[in-house]
Amino acid sequence: MGTKHGRGRPEAGGSGAAGAVAAPAYVVPDGDGVRIALHVAPRATKTEACGFQGAALKVRVQAPPVDGRANRAVCEFVAEALGLPRRAATLVAGEASREKIVRVAGVGPDAVIAVFGRP
Numbered sequence: 001m002g003t004k005h006g007r008g009r010p011e012a013g014g015s016g017a018a019g020a021v022a023a024p025a026y027v028v029p030d031g032d033g034v035r036i037a038l039h040v041a042p043r044a045t046k047t048e049a050c051g052f053q054g055a056a057l058k059v060r061v062q063a064p065p066v067d068g069r070a071n072r073a074v075c076e077f078v079a080e081a082l083g084l085p086r087r088a089a090t091l092v093a094g095e096a097s098r099e100k101i102v103r104v105a106g107v108g109p110d111a112v113i114a115v116f117g118r119p
Contacts, residue, residue: 024118033106040058046062078102082104084107
């Protein structure tokens with residue numbers, strides 16, 4: 001009991017010790033960095049992370065969704081929030097959608113969770 005659908009099982013390779021908690025679904029390790037699932041709301045009054053929507057971090061950006069301006073603003077915001085240069089964050093999916101995936105090089109899931117939290 002308690003193991004239906006993987007609940008109650010330690011992570012693969014883990015000892016099951018207290019404190020070993022899986023990363024939330026919005027952040028996935030990817031090589032030397034992570035991929036972050038975002039739900040973006042353009043034309044906001046302020047650029048900010050404002051919680052979670054589904055399995056994605058919700059981000060409001062001031063930039064309009066015109067000529068890629070909102071996409072650039074999202075990448076810039078994520079990189080700066082993590083203390084990285086702008087070039088560390090790149091849009092890998094969702095160019096014309098509110099649902100986006102941004103890859104951030106040089107950072108791990110723990111750093112992302114420390115800045116943006118858990119759902």
